[in-house]
Amino acid sequence: MIKIKAPRRAAAFLFFPISIFYMELVVKAFCFRTILNRGFFYTLIFTLPIGLFLATICTVFPKRVNRVLSIVLLSLVTLILMIQTVYYSIFNTFTTLYSATGVGQVLQFWREIIMGILKSIIPLILLALPLVLWIIYGKKVRRTSGKAAVLLVLFSILLQLLASIITVNSTSGVLSIKHIYLDSFIPNLTVSNFGVLTTLRLDIRQLLAPDITDDLGDILPSTILPDDDDFPVPTDTSIDVPTVTPTAEPHSPSPSPTPVVYEKNIMDIDFDSLITNEKDKTLLEMHEYFAGVEPTCKNEYTGMFKGKNLIWIVGEGFSSYAVHEELTPTLYKLANEGFVFKNFYNPVWGVSTSDGEYVTLTGLIPKPGVWSFARSGSNYMPFGMGNMLRKLGYSTRAYHNHDYQYYKRHISHPNMGYDYKGVGNGLEVTKVWPESDLEMMQVTIPEYINDIPFHTYYMTVSGHLRYTFVGNSMSWKNREFVKDLPYSEPVRAYLACNIELDRAMQHLIEQLEQAGIADDTVIVLSGDHYPYGLTYEEQCEIAGHELEQNFELYKSTLIIWSGSMEEPIVIDKPCSALDILPTICNLMGIEYDSRLLMGRDILSDSEPLVIFSNRSWITDVAKYNSVTDTLIVNEGAAVEDGYARRIQKIVNDKFKFSARILDEDYYAHVFKKSG
DSSP, X not given: OOOOOHXXXXXXXXXXXXXXXXHHHHHHHHHHSOSOSTHHHHHHHHHHHHHHHHHHHTTSSOHHHHHHHHHHHHHHHHHHHHHHHHHHHHHSSOOOTGGGGGHHHHGGGHHHHHHHHHHTHHHHHHHHHHHHHHHHHOOOOOOOOHHHHHHHHHHHHHHHHHHHHHHHTOOOSSSOHHIIIIIOOOHHHHHHHHOHHHHHHHHHHHHXXXXXXXXXXXXXXXXXXXXXXXXXXXXXXXXXXXXXXXXXXXXXXXXXXXXXXXXXOOOOOOHHHHHHHOOOHHHHHHHHHHHHSOOOBOOTTTTTTTTOEEEEEEETTOOGGGOOTTTSHHHHHHHHHSEEETTEEOOOOTTHHHHHHHHHHHSOOXXXXXXXXHHGGGSOOTTOHHHHHHHTTOEEEEEEEEXXXXXXXXXXXXXXXXXXXXXXXXXXXXXXXXXXXHHHHHHHHHXXXXXSSEEEEEEOOTTOSOOSSSSOHHHHHTGGGTTTSSSOHHHHHHHHHHHHHHHHXXXXXXXXXXXXXXXXXXXXXXXXXXXXXXXXXXXXXXXXSOXXXXXXXXXXXXXXXXXXXXXXXXXXXXXXGGGHHHHHHHHHTOOOOGGGOSSOOTTSSSOOOEEOTTSOEEOSSEEEETTTTEEEEOTTOOOOTTHHHHHHHHHHHHHHHHHHHHHHTHHHHHTTOOO
């Protein structure tokens, strides 16, 4: 009998591409709940050369070595996809190579990792299937000749080039496939469209050569983009996005026959001189960009809180679900008796809490793939609230009731102008997990309450996942208050741990009132991200309805309150965490330059723009879903031709130049300061 060996070898070459494509689809199905999107085709054409290349490597050695090497490579690919699957199940985003430098800190949350594995057990089993099949049924593959191996490698490279050419010429839609692949690094979108392994390659590219995308965008050919009519523009009312500008109730200004003309919120920066004298191409482009940004204007609220003490809090996992009239009465009071923001969004960013802090405290968009706040620690940060208020004679302190080095806050926070304390460098709280926000307030308030004027920043931790009564000390501590609620255990545990934040705020208000300075103090509170420690189904449970996942999932609460406010001021304008810093600057009457921040003063008459990490956006007339490449116009609204592309260009520029502020230490160049 003649033994036919060619089919066996061909099967080996087919197994890798088919297996990798299959595993990529498993990740897509689990993370995005669909595989039949526009990314199906692009994932396929990028998977083929990867699989063929790996299969070729496994045929250039003796049979036994090839067998071992094939198992090792397939195991490595499987492990990479498994890690991303588990990470996404916990944080609703994908990890990057830079984040691997902080793996020691991440391992502190081993309980959460175990829960993530358990939540992902079905896709993990499915991901392991090709490896198991190969180990059991895979045969030793004969050695391929050197010439054949070279030809196969060249063919895989040709397939890769062909896939790239197809991709860079895919320019339809508002946010084109070309832009996602070439001109930006958006992990959720790149995984959705190209797969995990191609995202890994793009991550390596931007890590080693962060400016290469800008250069490639200048030299590679592009086609004319189609008009807005070339993609769907449905009308949708599932999410209420009001189309009005900021309204104040009942503090609307009295009618005046002569309109008030407000000055612009800018500083004395001679951009013309900077442009004329700049030799560096990147800095020149930045000068030209920021010189052309339309600044926001001062308004009727400018200086409303001037000279007051400021307590600014970013609450771990805080969201609108934590605001309850009976369960968390202090949070409810603050959310409804100060500024009431009806359409506030708190998008999740790549580095979870740290990026949430960065967005809130800097008014900048974090650079994907790096720890932006930690990296900013070596930059000049003149718009850090601690730096700004310290110049005005304020005492400035920052506290975090967990490891003071976590996310390298001991580097970033002092650079923002704070005397910083966390657990391990001066803040003494009971060592439980998570630590108590109430106890942090009790310990720290005496340090600054008589040091007037003061500005204090808190990053809390009591609301941290995992939401369970076993392993979460704050949920356990407050379990009696939620035991009769008609929710599942994770939802009740989430509410229970936020009761600790409410008790902390209650204690804070009491201390301010006892000191007689509640009217002279402003409290700002928002979350670092939505409570992704709850599954989507659990979030729908607590919301009381099925949540839309690209926009509504991130709708949240922003608190800006002072004891001096006699009545609430209601704001319908769409806004986000990116807008908090400029809004507070305006309210405090602090000099700043609105052109140099990516967020906008919510209370100004500027066009509202809510930006999400996947480059979706919301304005007062429409919203754009980058995942489906769909523009959704508000009912009764109309948009002019090219509107979506105009807004997308603004969004893309904000990502680009925000990253460059970080990379180039741009503020130091503008203000003639050394880093």
